[in-house]
Amino acid sequence: MASMTKAQPRPPASRAGRIVAALQRGPLHLIIIAIALIWMLPTVGLLVSSFRPPHLVSTTGWWTAFKLPFTFTLENYYRVLTTNNMGTSFVNSLFVSIPATVIPIMIAAFAAYAFAWMPFKGRDVLFLVVVGLQVVPLQMTLIPILRLFTDLKLTGTFRAIWLAHSGYGLPLAIYLLRNFFGSLPREMLEASYIDGASPVTTFFRLVLPTSVPALASLAIFQFLWVWNDLLIALIYLGGQRSVAPMTVTVANLVNSYGQDWQLLTAAAFISMLLPMVVFFSLQQYFVRGILAGSVKG
Amino acid sequence: MQRLLLAIVVLVGVPAVLGGYIVLTERLLGLASDKARDRIRPWLWLGPAAALLVVFLVYPALRTMVLSLFDATSTTFVGLGNYVYIFTDKIMLMALRNNVIWLVFFTPVTVGLGLLIAVLADRVRYEAAFKALIFLPMAISAVAAGVIWRFMYAYRPPGTAQTGTLNALFTAIIPGFQPQTWLTNPPLNNLAIIVIAVWIWTGFNMVLLSAGLKGIPKDLLEAARVDGANEWQVFRHITLPMLSSTIGVVTTSMLIFALKSFDLVYLVTNGNFDTEIIANRMYKEMFNFHSYGRASAIAVVLLVAIVPIMVLNIRRFRQQEEMR
Numbered sequence: 011m012a013s014m015t016k017a018q019p020r021p022p023a024s025r026a027g028r029i030v031a032a033l034q035r036g037p038l039h040l041i042i043i044a045i046a047l048i049w050m051l052p053t054v055g056l057l058v059s060s061f062r063p064p065h066l067v068s069t070t071g072w073w074t075a076f077k078l079p080f081t082f083t084l085e086n087y088y089r090v091l092t093t094n095n096m097g098t099s100f101v102n103s104l105f106v107s108i109p110a111t112v113i114p115i116m117i118a119a120f121a122a123y124a125f126a127w128m129p130f131k132g133r134d135v136l137f138l139v140v141v142g143l144q145v146v147p148l149q150m151t152l153i154p155i156l157r158l159f160t161d162l163k164l165t166g167t168f169r170a171i172w173l174a175h176s177g178y179g180l181p182l183a184i185y186l187l188r189n190f191f192g193s194l195p196r197e198m199l200e201a202s203y204i205d206g207a208s209p210v211t212t213f214f215r216l217v218l219p220t221s222v223p224a225l226a227s228l229a230i231f232q233f234l235w236v237w238n239d240l241l242i243a244l245i246y247l248g249g250q251r252s253v254a255p256m257t258v259t260v261a262n263l264v265n266s267y268g269q270d271w272q273l274l275t276a277a278a279f280i281s282m283l284l285p286m287v288v289f290f291s292l293q294q295y296f297v298r299g300i301l302a303g304s305v306k307g
Numbered sequence: 308m309q310r311l312l313l314a315i316v317v318l319v320g321v322p323a324v325l326g327g328y329i330v331l332t333e334r335l336l337g338l339a340s341d342k343a344r345d346r347i348r349p350w351l352w353l354g355p356a357a358a359l360l361v362v363f364l365v366y367p368a369l370r371t372m373v374l375s376l377f378d379a380t381s382t383t384f385v386g387l388g389n390y391v392y393i394f395t396d397k398i399m400l401m402a403l404r405n406n407v408i409w410l411v412f413f414t415p416v417t418v419g420l421g422l423l424i425a426v427l428a429d430r431v432r433y434e435a436a437f438k439a440l441i442f443l444p445m446a447i448s449a450v451a452a453g454v455i456w457r458f459m460y461a462y463r464p465p466g467t468a469q470t471g472t473l474n475a476l477f478t479a480i481i482p483g484f485q486p487q488t489w490l491t492n493p494p495l496n497n498l499a500i501i502v503i504a505v506w507i508w509t510g511f512n513m514v515l516l517s518a519g520l521k522g523i524p525k526d527l528l529e530a531a532r533v534d535g536a537n538e539w540q541v542f543r544h545i546t547l548p549m550l551s552s553t554i555g556v557v558t559t560s561m562l563i564f565a566l567k568s569f570d571l572v573y574l575v576t577n578g579n580f581d582t583e584i585i586a587n588r589m590y591k592e593m594f595n596f597h598s599y600g601r602a603s604a605i606a607v608v609l610l611v612a613i614v615p616i617m618v619l620n621i622r623r624f625r626q627q628e629e630m631r
Contacts, residue, residue, distance in 0.1 A: 038430060049506070069470070073475075116322055123352060129345075149567070153606075279451075281448060
């Protein structure tokens with residue numbers, strides 16, 4: 011993105027001219043910096059607070075932390091990790107998110123390949139139906155599926171939430187992958203068939219490896235979606251602490267420790283850690299996923 | 308330990324089973340004639356996806372429509388009783404009103420800010436860093452965002468040191484400003500929650516609008532400038548019209564988000580102090596009151612509200628795809 015050419019006036023030749031041009035652009039930079047500061051302020055406040063001792067967090071603002079003497083501590087992190095189930099929740103979030111990312115993408119890839127490269131009767135209509143399913147708000151599905159899970163004794167298990175997220179993630183995943191598979195050059199696939207490769211070999215040896223960027227975008231999107239989800243975890247995992255992912259645990263902390271702020275700060279930050287790492291290291295894939303999937307309901 | 312085992316079994320086992328399924332069915336297809344093979348194969352590849360979609364989306368959606376016509380325990384048919392409740396009950400009406408407030412305030416503000424930021428960022432060299440900063444809240448959960456903003460909105464009685472960023476800031480710079488209880492004071496608190504949503508979603512709009520902006524031919528803008536158009540005129544008569552389909556997509560996305568929004572209200576006020584919205588109400592009807600008929604009816608109302616917007620969204624998105 012940064013390499014794009016900017017719609018800027020051409021730099022004037024003389025030094026004086028350049029200085030004038032820079033000054034004229036001063037307000038622009040000021041506005042941008044102001045917006046950036048406003049956007050950062052809430053997160054920075056939380057980060058600073060999470061390293062402050064409890065008695066200071068509840069009596070003074072976080073900005074006073076920068077006055078001497080500095081009193082920073084890791085106590086909040088220590089306490090929230092050891093006594094408030096956050097360690098377990100972190101592991102639970104991983105347990106929920108990784109299979110709930112891998113399973114739907116694999117299943118979607120099979121379906122998307124069939125939609126893109128296997129002619130069959132009613133293909134276009136069926137694809138439209140799948141895309142159209144994105145209209146259904148998740149709320150429409152909660153009660154019947156909760157009953158189904160209760161009958162199958164699946165509520166409160168990871169299996170329930172893996173299955174649910176797999177189902178919910180499919181329409182978008184199929185839509186994105188079909189579009190990507192469909193844009194692969196026909197000659198490439200035909201050459202593979204002429205060489206005697208079966209659709210299975212072509213799919214695993216040729217189509218999947220060439221689609222790694224698309225798969226990565228989709229995987230990051232789905233992973234963060236599941237990791238950050240509260241509603242589905244609340245409903246299908248019930249209130250059990252032992253299986254609660256981080257969103258549920260932090261939400262419970264908000265309810266029970268509403269005033270015990272310093273713990274909340276550390277808890278929230280731990281829950282943000284992985285998404286932020288993913289975001290900063292794989293930003294371009296994430297952005298691409300958003301661009302491609304902006305019709306997701 | 309047992310869990311770790313389960314996780315490994317799932318991570319290795321499920322892909323193996325799925326891959327095995329495809330390989331095995333291909334073997335079996337080897338027994339069929341060429342023609343039959345090509346006719347059967349697509350359905351085998353679609354099978355797992357179709358099964359999941361039917362079980363987790365199609366069947367439950369239809370079932371919910373039926374349940375919405377029954378009472379709390381789904382045993383007695385009540386006709387449209389639950390819908391009458393939705394449009395007459397005091398709290399439900401307030402929830403509907405609040406969703407309208409969300410639609411009216413949240414949508415234009417996020418889209419407008421997203422557009423402003425995209426246009427500004429386009430003009431500076433540190434564009435990428437600036438955009439990453441605005442976009443970051445998209446990566447974190449609404450739960451974390453809720454916690455972050457409870458700190459912004461924190462309240463201490465006047466006279467004591469304010470720990471909340473906003474109250475401290477305003478009491479410091481505005482003479483005579485009284486600390487506000489932002490989150491418990493209706494109708495202001497609805498807007499306070501909407502601000503959090505704006506903070507999260509502006510980055511999403513910015514990314515899409517920024518991509519749209521890059522798609523406008525630079526020659527066109529240059530030509531207008533050479534012809535003497537000022538920056539505002541260029542924006543108003545060239546940039547804006549050329550971005551209209553992207554603006555359409557982000558606007559409809561925001562409308563849908565505003566209708567379905569759940570996490571923030573659940574976390575920040577749980578619908579107390581007149582901030583109830585329909586998605587949170589549905590959760591309460593379902594879990595706190597075990598009133599499945601009403602909860603289902605609320606879900607159906609949500610669907611009915613979303614369908615026209617989503618149809619518009621998909622249609623616009625397609626137009627945009629064709630233009631690329």
